Amino acid sequence: MFTTRPTLQGTFGMVSSTHWLASQTAMAVLEDGGNAYDAAVAAGFVLHVVEPHLNGPAGEVPIILAPAGGEVRVLCGQGPAPAGATIEHYRSLGLELVPGTGPLAAAVPGAFDAWMVLLRDHGTRTPAQVLRYAVGYAEDGHPAVERVGQTVETVRELFETEWTSSADVYLPGGEPPAPGELFRNPALAATWRRLLAEAEAAGDDRAAQIEAARAVWREGFIAEALLRQSARPTTDTSGRRHTGTLTAADLAGWSAAYEEPARYEWDGWTVCKAGAWSQGPAFLQQLALLPSRAADLPAYGSADYVHLLIEGCKLAMADREAWYGDAAGTPLATLLSEPYNAERRALVGERASYELRPGSPDGRTPFLSAHARAVAAGAHGLGAPGGPAAGAGEPTVARDGATRGDTCHLDIVDRWGNMIAATPSGGWLQSNPVVPELGFPLGTRLQMAWLDPGLPNSLTPGRRPRTTLTPSLALRDGVPVLAFGTPGGDQQDQWQLHFFLSVALRPAVRGGLDLQGAIDAPNWHNESFPGSFYPRGMRPGSVTVEARMPEDVIAELRRRGHEVTVGEPWSEGRLCAVARDPRTGVLSAAANPRGMQGYAVGR
Template sequence: MTFTTRPTLRGTFGMVSSTHWLASQSAMRMLELGGNAFDAAACAGFVLHVVEPHLNGPGGEVPAIVATAEDPTPRVLCGQGVAPAGATIQHFRDLGLSLIPGSGPLAAAVPGAVDAWLLLLRDHGTLPLRTVLEPAIDYARNGHPAVGRVGDTVATVQELFTEYWPTSAALWLQNGRPPAPNELIKNPAYADTLERLVLSAEGAGPDLVAQVERARVTWREGFVAEAIDEFSRLPHRDSSGEDHAGLITGADVAGFTASWEDAATLDWHGHTVAKTGPWGQGPALLQSLAVLAELGDPADLDLTSAEAVHTTVEVMKLSYADREAWYGDAADVPLKTLLSPTYAASRAALIGAEASLELRPGSPDGRRPSLASVATGKELGDATTGEPTVAADGGTRGDTCHVDVADRWGNVISATPSGGWLQSSPTIPSLGFCLGSRLQMFWLEEGLASSLAPGIRPRTTLTPTLVLRDGVPVLACGSPGGDQQDQWQLLFLLRHLTGGQELQEAIDAPAWHTTGFPSSFYPRATEPGGLVIENRLGAAVRDELAGRGHVVTESDAWSLGRLCAVAREPGGVLSAAANPRGMQGYAVGR
């Protein structure tokens, strides 16, 4: 019997897995009240805004992939906000900037998370809005015990708060100090914001759809948009070292709505893997799976060996190089070709016995790739773990949350909330939250797939996953971790789908990732040949990888990834597992 840190949970009623136990249990409460997976996921999403404020917030975003009991076709819920109307390359150049800052109001995209969760409830929810938001309101108003990383994050940016962001200092510094681990922290302003949304919704009458639509309009066109408009105009210090005002206006907030769209899919070894479109990095996972299929039977990979580490890393380098050259919201992305067996075979032929130190995008359909001028700065500290790496100027890498839910009726959802974290931008005091900094993922160079332009989505790293077999959803999974999200998910899928490991065993197994491509986060640095491994892989594996030319960094034994997963097994049995790293994520169910 293989050792695991926890059992894989099994039951028939419902399963939840998320990156914080309070979100998981709050979601389970919705299932116990008769709600479905979508009520539960939305509840968890709002709770995560409160209990993981260093990893996500209402000013951030969320993509999700859903399959309903009535229609199992995977659909993407896009809660990724767009660049404001004033966000032009020329505006940033006029400010003397060559990169969009990694923190501060200037880096903010239009908030998308709240409207997305509300759209999910409008179209698929069953419970009253007050019921779904009740746990988040309670934790914000009456407090919740802070996880240690909240205090660590606040400590990192304490000087920024006290010197330049006084509204953030007022909320997050308890008597002039960061919150201590397990200290009760409250956010009454955000509780009031949610309560005002609920009261507005209830004014529309008892109909659930009418309630949610009223709340959406109140968010986009009422007091929230007004407060964002007013506060965004105030200059604040950002990671450029200067003070800049933001670009978001009330009109930008009013003009954005979350949306539904088709998923990008790949048929792979008897499964269909569904991801977001190439406005995010999701198809990079599909490309990696396609290339691996050209290299042989993935079931034959020994994922404890240096050979398997080398192979998966070289595959991911190629996929992420294509991400850099081709992915973007406004780009003409040749996705059909990128996912084709012919193209995958041409990419597989590039993989040799030695580590590649180059960024090698392909030429799908004979087109010439375009890349940004990449080596732009020094990495922001140790970016090896699934928790955020935060600089003193608020710049953040590896941020994010995740939640998966499966209910007894056959509804399944995978969602990856992120952005709007407490260190990204100064707190808007009347609302109790800050804006995000997702614009940093655009380039300020013309002619690239992810060049900045008003009204388009940044090429986000957020990438939930849904897997189907014979047209039926059987697995939802995901992980925080910025650029590493799909790398860690690739290892999990190989272990579970073709390696036969149970959910918890596949999550617990040692992880690794490459940093051999431009980071999506400011200052957009790259590390040719970079490879980070958990030291549980052992010295022999490490030394062989180094001998192949990889620039190896050993991370702590339990440090890479924060995977969550729920599954539907034959006969209707539900299962779930969560990552033990960080001692924060938990699965619940019965």
Template sequence: MVASTHWLASATGMGVLERGGNAFDAAVAAGFVLQIAEPHLNGPGGEVPILLWSEADQKVSVVCGQGVAPAAATIERYTELGLDVVPGTGLLAATVPGAFGGWMLMLERWGTWSLADVLAPAIHYAEHGVPVLDRIAATIESVEGLFNDDWPTSAATWLPGGNVPAPGSKLANPVLAATYRRLVAEATAASSTREGQLEAARKAWYEGFVAQAVAEFSAKTAWRDSSGEVHGGLLTGDDLAGWSATVEEPLTYDYHGHTVCKTGAWGQGPVFLQQLALLSGFDLDAMGHLSADYVHAVTEAAKLAFADREAWYGDTDVPMSGLLSEAYNVERRRLIGAEASLELRPGAPGGRAPRLPDFPEPGTASNAPGISGARSPQGVGEPTVARNGAVKGDTCHVDVVDRFGNMVSATPSGGWLQSSPTIPELGFCLGTRAQMFWLQDGLPASLRPGTRPRTTLSPSFALRDGRPWLAFGTPGGDQQDQWSLNFFLSVVHGKLNLQEAVDAPMFHSEHFPSSFFPRGSRPGVLHAENRVDAGVLAELRRRGHEVEEQGPWSLGRLSAVARDGAFLKAAANPRGAQGYAAGR
């Protein structure tokens, strides 16, 4: 089974499985196709965290394909430029592009296919083109002026013939196809073995021609970014050469016979576990799925968990055992009352005092140069741009389970076409994940050279009664660990099947500060699809939630695969009419 956010990726992964590849081969091939099929949501210059179950290892592992801040990226360097936040676009927001290294590490350690075989579908689609989604066209249209006025290399890549590509037309990226062809050629020339070729490809990316082009572009060019000013970059060849993807143990929490696995607190994943720890003290079954009591409890738990994210998470020593302890959560649970909270209330695990960043006032942006009011400039923030100009969190996701029982949940993102100018020799741009750092000393998520930004990317995995069961996830920036949690609870408490749980009316809180430029928050605001019962929404408003009704099929882009007894199962998101699940 393969389920993803785009039908071409799901078809690609299924093709790999049909031809004898395993789940790891299929996920890698699908991941590279997502770069071509959803270029407004991810790209080669981005990153990928992965959770996987290996039947051979009999364990869950985390692959960290999240790059780090450059050695020159200090708080002082940015403040000397008059910045109080990292810009949301441009070269100053770049971290080491980790997606390639993450995919290669998984392929080498657990896969069976060669580099040439897993890259062949992506090369084909980059060379010959993919159908332009409505959202791709809308995204390019929203940054057309930026590309024409300030980013001509991006205009050359994404405005074929000088025009925004029409929805349904075909869009190719021959320069990126050539980049991947060269990687394959250099790897094949360097070694006759699969492992040797993968190592050669990594070297070409992080020390060879790709790294050289990235370093020169960063050092020798300068571009207008979301600060309104023109800046060069900080990434160097040494930054790329000194980084490699890693394999880590997951963080886990046991809940109603299920063990949920997430990345470490260098990402936001543990907020899923913290929400479960809080909700374990509520009888969600008795409340009833999507009742007012249920939505209220889930929303208020999210507010507390995400407040802890702001105070405690980062690429540093995070007191996760305290944050997940029963004693801590008994105390925190008492904060959930009958009314909606309008406060951001982090806790004090082990008696350690929390420290929050100096957030912009709710509803306003940073005072960085060129920024005023609450509106973000073109191309910044979370990557999806709707036709009406609204910006909403989104990225990509893919889940795979194979005939051997191996399973993968991966959330590639970053390096989307509107984030940074295209590097003309490579056909892709750098990412902007450094915007998630704080330019304030002493915080877990403070900018420090060589550290990972506190990413929102958050794949999920769950065991049931100790056996591998469910790989799942969603795009959505800060919403990922709300939408994924809602899906999981719909299966566990709502007794819905996978597709019913994906289809169920979705909701999320906007209460806490965004991880993306300009870092705003909307205390008390609750977004809910208008398919949620009107009486429930009225009761939530009575309890003090500022409910903003959204379109009936507008929130969440979940996909999932499962091992369920003698069956493999999968589900994909109908919203946007592009997610797809396939299997046999």
């Protein structure tokens, strides 16, 4: 079958990421004798440099890893709400939603510490060995991708009049980075050089250097600069200036930590996701709503097939809205149980649903935020992203910096069988002013928490805001075989499900999984649930499809009541994937051609 690129195969190592420089950085680390985890850390820091509109060091990163011969684990790089981030405080400021930008939206930064914990526990390299690639690209420059300049141009007025420290970095000479021209961030390079010098002063021991680097971030000069930035009055999406709630105790008291993954078994596969502090279990719920055997699904790509997946997604996302979060227990076992899903499955009819229909696991009454109830009651498209632009895999940015967000992704498998999927995000250049002493901004993940008390996702000090970030790892017969993921905010677990089912249902290629064919297959998404990003709108009944979807399928979806928007032919998804065949040791990789930026490499 035709694909845009081949599915790569080899035995030494495979990498797939959303930027070719990150992919090749990871491969360079593998070639130098590092393992998949060394390579992931190096690539992660390069992504901070080359995709600053999509992620940064003060953002967050959930990681799923499968060490060779070990257990699958989730490493949580999502920081919690600071101690002062109470509903009462935000309400006292006259706010009904957490702003989409500015220091009030900043959680405790999580990405840096997660990368360091991963390096300490599973890597073999020192901080200097993995950071040298990012330092080089920040100091000597890298060819800017088109989207960086486009994002900066959108917020130029904000940068020039309010966020002047951002203008200093991203409007050099008064102009945004031009595509293909070298762009430098000397302040970021200087930050990493100083951190590495202080880390190396701890001695020659690798673990001691990593712990020293973590201490610099949490309590040293970096922490001090982050706190000064949080205390600066900053214009945000409310139209007013606010200071943040981050304190020294918040930074010093948090550490990235390991967790058991959420799991679901489907037709011989076991899919692992982060817990219900992420939207990851929504992927598992969508699987649970399907027939238990692939052979019982409607014909792949048919209108029946697409309709079934769309309607199942609506039900899973309604449950996400009612039951997911870190501020209260999520009845995940029930949500994934067959009796519960048999009842939910019966709600899927021949026509498109326009309702937000959370279930009642264990007889509990679903409790939605006032905002979610309002938009579900008929505020069609309140602030919602519209049409194909929302599926293009890049952030939609308003002139006040508001963005529905996007992210990066990387997957790696090495010759020893170590496997990892990571989805770094947050700390976008358009989310907060650049910290002038550091060269990068704070994040804005708190915008995903509600200011209504008593919800699973209520803003709660010490608790994580529910994130859209959701890497995936799948096993066959208990052995890890596939790592994958995508940027895309609320679309991530829609696009990933379609990819996974394409892998499971389509013919194999050269004796292995047809990763590239599954990535290239026409994709789609719906927005029939409250969005996770400010201003939290929804579009009931909406479906955005790629123009490559067959015309008869589109016509049948419309006949069934779906409000179909036909996007550009290559506009839905930015998937990455790697795989390992445990029988032969053959490794595979593929990357998304959409956006002309993601690449897989390997040998």
